[in-house]
Amino acid sequence: MSNWGNRVAAELKNLNPKNLGRVGVLLGGRSAEREISLLSGNGVLQALLAKGVDAHAFDPGLQNPAEIGHHGFDRIFIALHGRFGEDGTIQGLLELLEIPYTGSRVLASAMAIDKVATKQIWLSNQLATPRFDLLRSNSDWKKIVDNLGLPLFVKPAHEGSSLGLSRVNQLEELPAAYELAAKFDSAILVEECIVGAELTCPIVGEGDGAEALPVIRIVPPLAGYDFHHKYFSNETQYLCPTGFDQALEKEVQTLALAAYRSLGCRTWGRADVMLDEKNGNKPYLLEMNTSPGMTSHSLVPMAAKAAGVNYDDLVLWLLLQTLKTNPVAGARK
Ligand SMILES: Nc1ncnc2c1ncn2[C@@H]1O[C@H](COP(=O)(O)OP(=O)(O)O)[C@@H](O)[C@H]1O
Ligand SMILES: [Mg+2]
CATH class of the missing domain: 3.30.1490.20 (ATP-grasp fold, A domain)
Structure with missing residues (x-):
């Protein structure tokens, strides 16, 4: 089992789920990715319930987000994607309400959703991203x-x-x-355009404790990798391990980890990477997702499984990270 797999097993071993209190799972929301978020959030909710956590759904697309504070939530799992969920806005609200939540804080969320700001940070840290x-x-x-x-x-x-x-x-x-x-x-x-294999690398943890999970290779059907294929096609193949040599996988993990740290991300994230086949498979960073998909097809659960951690344990561990929240908002550790 991976380092992280062992850490998860150790941290979950003596956990009493009731100590997590009343948990809100934010799902749905108002972004273009609402439907995916409903799938992610329902998966998360079911996992928490199966673990004996007192978990409740809250949909800021149907319910007034200003009312999140009226539900007595002790902590929150954010399973929203895109605008108003992954972009620092809901994170700012939760900071004001002083409710601990999963995922990156305001600044890292807002930077990572902006592909231009993200690339500027990466370039200033000498991390490769397409021109x-x-x-x-x-x-x-x-x-x-x-x-x-x-x-x-x-x-x-x-x-x-x-x-x-x-x-x-x-x-x-x-x-x-x-x-x-x-x-x-x-x-x-x-x-x-970077021509070559497409990879994705999840990162978990915070600061010096952050770790890269196994890299996944995405092999799209010939039509290309569009919205439909990304979530619903059975034709897309996912390879984990990728089939590339370990040195290359390690290089991608190191790059993804540096990309995550440079943005100051927290709890988890997933870097999308392309290999430049004309240039010895040099990896290039495309983007950082700070609230990755958690559907049954999703990539973080797939990488976690390869690291020896099942879906329910992954969800519980992510939630558990809200107990160790760094008090300085946006701090880059
Ligand atoms: N510069 C690029 N070179 C090659 N392929 C790319 C490039 N940018 C995007 N793609 C392809 O488009 C997909 C989506 O792009 P991405 O930047 O990850 O945006 P998002 O996932 O937010 O829609 C990538 O997974 C990749 O297949
Ligand atoms: Mg992407």
Whole structure:
């Protein structure tokens, strides 16, 4: 079993679930990823109930978020994705209410949801991420193609789950890709395409205690990796171990861990990474997810399982981290 697997077993061994008190599971919400969050949150809720935790669902998409403080929650598991759930807003509310919660705090959440801010932090820490530019309606499309090459990826800076994202193969397609992304966001980024294998690496813990879980390789069907395939297709294959040599897996884990620490993340996160096959499989960071999916298809539960930790134990351990909360909001340890 991995280091982390042993830590989880030790920390859960003498836990009395009743000591966690009354637990709120935030699920659903108002973002474009509402449906995924309902699947994540219901999985989390069932796991906590199975463990004997006094857990209750709260849906800030249906219920007034301002009422979270009226439910007597002692701690909260955030199973929301995207805006108003993963972006620092609900985290700020919980800080004000002084209710401990899972996941990154305000600053790290807000930075990680912003792909541009994230890349700037990574670049300033010499962590590899694809070259990029910002797009505007009057951008010089040709200059962008001359600078970043083709194909390109165009994406909204703040949306997740591949919404509004396009792969652009020719200069003529770039304005339409911009228009599509602009439906979702006012800040649009364009990135050079990294051609090679796609990996994802979950990180758990905080500061010096943070650890990388096993790396997963995502092998999409030929049609590409879009919103549908990411969550509902049986054609996407997930390989863990990845099939690459251990030195490369270790390199990806080291990069993902540095990426997590540089943003000041807490509890858990998941870095999306592409390997540049033309450049000796050099890994490049795409983004950091600070409230990763917890559905039955999801990647963090898959990596945890490979590390010897089942879904229910993973959920309970994540919740348990709220007992060790660092009192300084946003502190980078
Ligand atoms: N620069 C890039 N090079 C190659 N593939 C990319 C690039 N950017 C995005 N992709 C592909 O698009 C997917 C979604 O992009 P990502 O930045 O992770 O946004 P999100 O998951 O928030 O929609 C990635 O998993 C990858 O398959
Ligand atoms: Mg992603």
